[in-house]
Amino acid sequence: MAGSQDIFDSxxxxxxxxxxxxxESLIGMIQRFPYDDPTYDKLHEDLDKIRGKFKQFCSLxxxxxxxxxxxxxxxxxx
Numbered sequence: 001m002a003g004s005q006d007i008f009d010s011x012x013x014x015x016x017x018x019x020x021x022x023x024e025s026l027i028g029m030i031q032r033f034p035y036d037d038p039t040y041d042k043l044h045e046d047l048d049k050i051r052g053k054f055k056q057f058c059s060l061x062x063x064x065x066x067x068x069x070x071x072x073x074x075x076x077x078x
Contacts, residue, residue: 015060018060019057019060019061022053022056022057022060023057025053026050026053026054026057029046029049029050029053030050033046033050
């Protein structure tokens with residue numbers, strides 16, 4: 001049975017590694033985003049990529065983000 005535990009551990013570690021890679025990619029995309037440039041021509045493209053990466057990360061964590069828009073403004077709740 002030790003072999004099956006090793007396989008399970010390998011699967012868990014690979015899954016954790018994938019989560020970390022996606023998270024690092026998301027953080028990098030956010031850090032490179034040009035917040036100070038309102039004329040940035042790829043604004044919508046990059047925001048869509050960030051949004052997609054965020055959705056991928058939430059999926060890997062089995063988390064359903066709840067986006068709520070209220071009179072006070074928009075917010076993100078988990």
